[in-house]
Amino acid sequence: MSSTTPSTVALAEAILARSPRAVARGISLVENDAPEATDLLKLIFPHTGHSRVIGLTGAPGAGKSSLTDKLAQVYVDRGQRVGIVAVDPSSPFSGGAILGDRIRMPKLATHPQVFIRSMATRGNLGGLARATTEAVLLLDAAGYEVIIVETVGVGQDEVDIVKTADVTAVVVVPGMGDDVQSIKAGIMEIGDVFVINKADREGVERTQMELEALLELAARPDGWQPPIVRTIATATPPVGLDALATALDSYLTFVAEHPEVRAERRRRILERRLLELIRDRLLRHVWQRELHDGKLEAAVQRIVNRETDPYTLADDIVRRLTASPA
Ligand SMILES: Nc1nc2c(ncn2[C@@H]2O[C@H](COP(=O)(O)OP(=O)(O)O)[C@@H](O)[C@H]2O)c(=O)[nH]1
Ligand SMILES: [Mg+2]
Incomplete structure (x- = not known):
């Protein structure tokens, strides 16, 4: 049995007081599975449940980091504080992932309203999904109104991670061909919104038709019909980002108007946790x-x-x- 040490209490207080440094320290603790992490999470948990957690998933190179950057900007422009957690299991060295994401999020990396963190897998016990969920809890406790979690849409860990989001967008690109078919297995059910990014490329219409066909097959238990949004994350100004934010909002509104859907989703998330x-x-x-x-x-x-x-x-x-x- 560990007893809560004064320094853990001080750290929890600093996180609740919205110190980015304290949040970074807290995330390092959960990432390293440090002994103090559990006490810290116990202290902050009562103050969580307020953020909107947006999951963004899709194949490597689909443009998730670019979209995260531009989407975060939309929320920052609305005056909200945004936490970004990028999960890159392919990189055993989190340093590499951080650098890569910083390069794709040049403006936001230093924005005072934005917190960016990359997570990496480590050790035999995995725990990436756990560490990521806990990083989100810490950001939630620190008052970030919006938290965007970017994950590569492969593997059970990543699916588990996006399942803990309040709303999830699946990013595809034109010309994936059979790939659109191949994502349907694990990913189709978890997409509340679908994004066709790189809409400046050929094959957008075809990808849209394929997606629509797949979505028709997959009737959801909650009755929601996932919208499809086209974006060009790299255009100046970026195309379709307001539409994406609106689509994400529309699902959250739908959920808010259907208390049984919201309760069920929250209950499922906590049960899984x-x-x-x-x-x-x-x-x-x-x-x-x-x-x-x-x-x-x-x-x-x-x-x-x-x-x-x-x-x-x-x-x-x-x-x-x-x-x-x-
Ligand atoms: N043409 C085009 N390229 C894009 C678009 N969005 C992202 N990219 C490029 O695609 C590459 C991968 O983007 P990134 O955001 O790192 O993808 P991630 O691996 O899914 O996070 C980068 O070179 C981006 O500049 C887009 O809308 N159009
Ligand atoms: Mg990325």
């Missing part, structure tokens, strides 16, 4: 007791050699864990 936390905590526990210092590798080697099987090993570990809780 709770289950993830339990899974994370259990796995960390098992890691410390059974898998660290090369033990995982040794166990895998025994499975590879067919000396045992993963089912037996997993059952053994769980049995030991429940027989003698540490």
Whole structure:
């Protein structure tokens, strides 16, 4: 049992007082899974639930960072504070990701109303989805009215991340051809708004038709019909960004007008968060007791050699864990 230290309380207070430095420090703690992180999150959680969280997902190179930059500008122009969390699992070195995103968000990187942070995967236990969700909580507590989470639309981690957003935009580009088909599996259901970015390119009409056809097939349980918005993020001035903001707003209005949809979405998000936390905590526990210092590798080697099987090993570990809780 850890007791909350004065410095954690001071950090929580600084975050609630909207200090960007404190937010950055808090995010580093959750990213590193530091022992103080849990206490910090307990302290700030009662002050969360106020931000609009926008998920932006799509293939690498679709223009998500460029769109995030321009979309954030729309909200800044409306006088709102914007937090940006860019998730780039392909980059094991967060430094690289930060630099890349700073280059694509040159104006915003130094804007006082804007906070930008890149997250990167680390370690065997993953935890990227958890760390990202917690970064969003910290920004929420720090009073950022809008939080944009940019993720590459591949893999379960990223899908889990965007599922925690209040509204999610899926970014596609013209001329993807079969790719539009291939995104439908995991991504079609999570798009509340669809963006055809790079609308300056050929094939926009065709991509629009393909998207419309796919959306007709996928009737949503909440009855929402996702709008399709065309954008050119790199034009000066950018094209379609107000339309994108309006489309995102329209879904949030729809949700606000249907309390049962909102309640269900919020409940699902918190249920998933709770289950993830339990899974994370259990796995960390098992890691410390059974898998660290090369033990995982040794166990895998025994499975590879067919000396045992993963089912037996997993059952053994769980049995030991429940027989003698540490
Ligand atoms: N022609 C064109 N290029 C764009 C547009 N939006 C972004 N790009 C370019 O596409 C590349 C990838 O953009 P980026 O925002 O990094 O994509 P991300 O990987 O999805 O974040 C960059 O070279 C951008 O300048 C657009 O609307 N039209
Ligand atoms: Mg990007």
